[in-house]
Amino acid sequence: MSGSSAIAVPARSLFSSEAALLVLVAVYIIVLGLWPLGRLFVESLSGGASGEVLGLLFGQWRSAAMHRALLNTLESSLLATLVSVVIGTATALALTLTDVRGKAALTFVALLPLLVPSQITALAWIELTGAGSPILAPLGLAPAPGATNPLYSVWGIVLVMGIESSTLVFLAVRAGLRNVPRDLVEAARLGGAHPLRVTSAVIMPLAMPSILAGAALAFVTSIGNFGIPAMLGIPGRYTVLTTLIYQRLQGFGPRVLGEVAALALILTVLAVAGLILRALIVRRGGFAAEPGAPLDPFRLGRSRVVVELLLWIALAGIAILPLLALLASSLAPALGVPLRIDTATLANYRFALFEQESTLRAFANSFVLALAAAAVSATIAVPLAYLTVLRKNPGARVLDLLADAPYAVPGTVLAIAVIIVFLPPIPFTGVSLYGTLGIILVAYLARFLALALRPAVAGMEQVPKNLDEAAQVAGAGVIRRLRAVILPAVAPSAAAGALLIFMTAFNELTVSVLLWSTGHETLGVAVFFLHYEGNSPAAAAVAVISIAVTLALAILTSLMARNLPQGVVPWRA
Amino acid sequence: MAGVSFEAVSKSFGETRAVEGVSLEIADGEFFALLGPSGCGKTTLLRLVAGFETPDEGNVKLGDAVVGRPGWALPPEKRKIGMVFQSYALWPNMTVAENVGFALRVRRLAEAERVRIVNESLVKVGLEGMADRRPHELSGGQRQRVALARCLAMRPGVVLLDEPLANLDVHLREAMQEEFARFHKEIRATVVYVTHDQAEALALADRVAVMDAGKVEQMASPRMLYAEPASEMVARFVGRGLVVPALVIGRNAERVVVDIFGTRLPVRGAGASGERRALCLRAENLAITPDGNGIRGRVTGLAFHGAATLVTVQPDAADAPELKVEHAGPPPEQGSAVTVEVRDGWIIPQRETQA
Ligand SMILES: Nc1ncnc2c1ncn2[C@@H]1O[C@H](COP(=O)(O)OP(=O)(O)OP(=O)(O)O)[C@@H](O)[C@H]1O
Ligand SMILES: [Mg+2]
Secondary structure: OOHHHOOOOOOOOOOOHHHHHHHHHHHHHHHHHHHHHHHHHHHHOOOOOOOOOOHHHHHHHOOHHHHHHHHHHHHHHHHHHHHHHHHHHHHHHHHHHEOOOOHHHHHHHHHHHHHOOHHHHHHHHHHHHOOOOOOOHHHOOOOOOOOOOOOOOHHHHHHHHHHHHHHHHHHHHHHHHHOOOHHHHHHHHHOOOOHHHHHHHHHHHHHHHHHHHHHHHHHHHHHHOOHHHHHHHOOOOOOOHHHHHHHHHHHHHHHHHHHHHHHHHHHHHHHHHHHHHHHHHHHHOOOOOOOOOOOOOEOOHHHHHHHHHHHHHHHHHHHHHHHHHHHHHHOOOOOOOOOOOOOOOOHHHHHHHHHOHHHHHHHHHHHHHHHHHHHHHHHHHHHHHHHHHHOOOHHHHHHHHHOOHHHHOOHHHHHHHHHHHHOOOOOOOOOOOOOOHHHHHHHHHHHHHHHHHHHHHHHHOOOOHHHHHHHHHOOOOHHHHHHHHHHHHHHHHHHHHHHHHHHHHHOOOOOHHHHOOOOOOOHHHHHHHHHHOOOHHHHHHHHHHHHHHHHHHHHHHHHHHOOOOOOOOOOOO | OOOEEEEEEEEEEOOEEEEEEEEEEEOOOOEEEEEOOOOOOHHHHHHHHHOOOOOOEEEEEEOOEEEEEOOEEOOHHHOOEEEEOOOOOOOOOOOHHHHHHHHHHHOOOOHHHHHHHHHHHHHHOOOHHHOOOOHHHOOHHHHHHHHHHHHHHOOOOEEEEEOOOOOOOHHHHHHHHHHHHHHHHHHOOEEEEEEOOHHHHHHHOOEEEEEEOOEEEEEEOHHHHHHOOOOHHHHHHOOOOEEEEEEEEEEEOOEEEEEEOOEEEEEEOOOOOOOEEEEEEOHHHEEEEOOOOOEEEEEEEEEEEOOEEEEEEEEOOOOOOOEEEEEOOOOOOOOOEEEEEEOOOEEOOOOOOOO
16 A cells, blocks of 8 residues: 555645744844844944944043943942842851741742832832931931931942842852752861851852852842932932933933943943853852752751841841831821821822822833733743743754843843834834834833743743654644643743733833833833922832732742742742 | 655764664554664654654655655654654643544544544543543553553554553553554554563564664564574573574584584574584573483572573583573472583574674
8 A cells, every 4th residue: 555645745845834933933032132232232333423433432431421420330339239249148148057937938028129129129218218217207317307318329329229139149149058068068067167167168168159140140230220320329419321321311312322322332241241250150150069968057056036036137127127118108198297197198099099190001001011021921932932942943042042132131221222223113114113102012022031931941841842742743733732732831830920021010110211201101110200200108109009019929929839840930949 | 554664764863873774664554663772772763753853864754755854854743643652741731532632633623523533542442431531630551541542543554652561560561562462453554663672572563673772683573583583682682592602513404513512402593614603592492401411510590480490500611601491390409410401592693793
C-alpha cells in the first residue's frame, strides 16, 4: 500500500505558523521598545543646530546645569545606595541568621517600601517631617511652623531613596545567605568561634557578592528615580538628571527634544554601567556554592527580645510611620486645625473623588492603562516564553533578552524615546499619539513586558515539553496548542505577572509625567500635582486609596503565589 | 497505512552522534522494535519519524513520501502519526474524554462522530466509566491506557511508542504487552516500539533492530536475534549471552569444532581452522554433568530461580570467565568440582576487530 493517501506532503511553506508568531512578537517588541530607544540614541548623537559632530551631546556636556545635575545624580545615588546597603543587609542578616520571632510579619514590613511608589513614599515622609506633622507635632518634634521641611535637601533624598531601594538589597542578600553552605558555618562554630565572629569571618565574605549585586541594583534604581528627587529636590533646588529632563521638557516643550535626548543618553550610560557592574559581580561572585541544607539560625538567647524590639522599632519607623502620617494627613481638617478623633474628616477623600474631576479621571485613566498594559503584556509574554522555553527558538531567545532593555533603562529615557518616535503622525494615518492616552499605553507596553515575561518563563519551565509535542502529534497547529494546552498550564504564572504589571502601572509616575496631557492624567501625575499645587491633604487621600488598591492586589498575588513555581513573584523567596 | 524507511540517516547534537548512518525498512503493518542500551539513540530515531528532529544526513520516508531530509522536516502536526510518550504526556487541564478526543476536535470531526470514536476507544482500553476524570485522578496503568486510547482514536497509520511500559510495575507490564499485541492485530498499523527491555522486544515484535552508540548492530526476527547474534554486543544484550574466546579446529558434518578452555566442542556458525573467534553460550544450553565430556570447573555460586538453580562455575583453565548454568534438580555443593557440558554454541560472525 502506498503512503501517498495518508501523508500528503504540502509545498514547503516559507512561514510555518510558528515563524509567523515569532515575527509578530518581534514586531511588537521592536516597534514599541527597541526602535524608540534606537532613535533616541541616534537623535542624541546628532549634530544639533550647529551641525558639529556629536554637537548635541557636547552642547549638553558643556552646560553648567547638566554638570550640576550629573554630579547631584551621582552624589545622591551613591549615598542612597550606602543607606540601602546598611538597612537592607542588616535586616537580611537579622531575619535570616537569627531566631527572632514573627519573621513573616517583619519581612512584610521590610518589603513594604517595594509596594509604595516613589512619589507616595516621598509624600508620606514630607507629611511625617513637615511643620504640620500629625505624628511629630503632638510630640513637639516637628520643625517650627514656616520652616522649610528638612527633607527638601540632598539628605532627604538620600534617606528616602535609600530606604526605598533597601528592599532590593534585602532581597539580594537574603537569597545569597540562603546559599551559604551550612557545613562551613558549622565547621567554624565547632572551631570555637562566637556567632558574631562566624558572621563576620565566614558568612559576610560569602554574602559579599550578593550585597554588592544588590547595591549595584539599588544604584541603578536610584539613578532612574524621578518621584523622590522631584518631590524633595525641586523645592530644595537640588536638581538631578531625571528632574532636569522633566523641567526642560515641561518648560520648553518638544522643541528641546534633541537636548533632553542627549541628557537621556548620559543617564542611560550611568544605568548601563551599573547593570554591567552587577552582571560582572554576579558572574564572578561564586554563587556557585552548591545549595546545601539551609543555615540553622543562631540562637540569640536572652537578647532575642531586645533584637526583636529594635527590629520592630527600626522597620516600623522606616516603613509604617510615614504611611501613618500620610493617612493622618488625609484625614486632616482645614489647615491649622489640629487632627483629633473628633476633628478627623473624610472631606479630602470626598474632594478628591467627587469634586475634582481631574482626579477622578486620573483614577479611570490609570485603571484603564494598567489593565490594558497587564492584559496585553501577558498576552505577548506567553507566546514569547513558549517559543523561548519549550521550542528553544533561537530568535525568541534573543527577543527574550531584548525585551528587558526598555525596563532596564530609566523610565525617563524610555518616555523621551517614545516621544521622539510617536510625536510625529503615524505613517499613512496622519494621527499622532502625542497628547492622547495612547502614547502612555505605548510606553507602558514597552516598559512592562519584562515584568510579565519573567513569571511566564518561570511558569513555562514547569510545563513538560511532551505535552506540547503530544498536541503536535495530534495535529494541532501552534495557535491551537497555545490555547488548548500551554495557556491552561501557565495561566496562573501569567496572571501573577499581569497583577504585578497592574500594581506597577496603576501608580506609575516617571514615564507618565513626561507623556500626560490635559484629560489624560494618570494617578501618579494627579498625586504629584495635587501636592505641587499645595493641596497636600487631597494628595494624601488619593495616595491612601491607591496604596490600598496596591496592597490588596499584592496580598492577592501572594495568596496565588503559594501554588506557583519559584521566581514568579519577585518578593517571595 | 504506510511503512517507514530510513536511508543512511544521521543526527548529531553538538558533539554527540546520536544516530549514525542508520538505514531501515519497516514494512507496512509491521510491529517493529528498537532495542538498545540507554543513550544509544532510540528516542532520537523515533523523534525523526515523528518529525520532532530534522536529519543531518539521509532521508526519512513515510510510505513513498520523503518527510525528513537535511534541513527540512514535515512538521509533526501534519504527519498523522500516533505516539505514546514514556511519561504519557496527558494534558492535565482536560478530562480523559477530552484528551482522547483532542485530535478529532482538531480535525473538526462532527460532535456525534467524535463522541462515538472516543467512547469506542475508551471501551477498547477498558476505561468506560472514566471519561470525565482528570489525569491526576488515575493510576499509572490507567494513564497509560488513556495515552493508548488517545493514540488509537486518531486512527493512525503509524504508531510510535517510546518505552511505554517503563513506568509500570511488572504485572501491569505483562498485561499491557498483551494488549499492545492485540491492538496491533486489530488496527494493523505500523508500530515502532522503543524499549531497552530485551524480553519485551522479543515477545512483541515481528522484527527487532538492536542499536548501540547510534548504529544498528543487527536487524532480525526475535528468533534469529537470539539464536544467531551478529555481534558480541547483541549476544550479551539479548538473552544475556555469555561470550567466550574459542579456537576453530575443524568441521564436523554441519558443525564447526572449536576448542574452549581445552575442551573440544561442535557448535553452529562458520569459521576456518586456526581462527580465534568469539563464541556465544547461553545458560540454558549448558548443563552440569557428573561425568562425561565438558569444561571442568568448581562451583562458586548458587542462586535459586524457582524451577531451576543458576549455578556459577569457575573453569579450571587459566583466564577463563565464569559460566552461568541453568540447572534443574538438586544443585551441586558450593565449592565442589563439576563438569559443564556445552550442548549448543554460536560463533559470532563479527570478527573481534574493535574488541
Ligand atoms: N536534544 C538533545 N540535545 C543534546 N543531546 C541529545 C538530545 N537528545 C538526545 N541527545 C543525546 O543523544 C544520544 C542519544 O539519545 P536518545 O535519547 O536517542 O537515547 P535513547 O536510546 O532513547 O536512551 P534512553 O534509553 O536513555 O531513553 C544521547 O547521548 C543523548 O544525550
Ligand atoms: Mg529514550
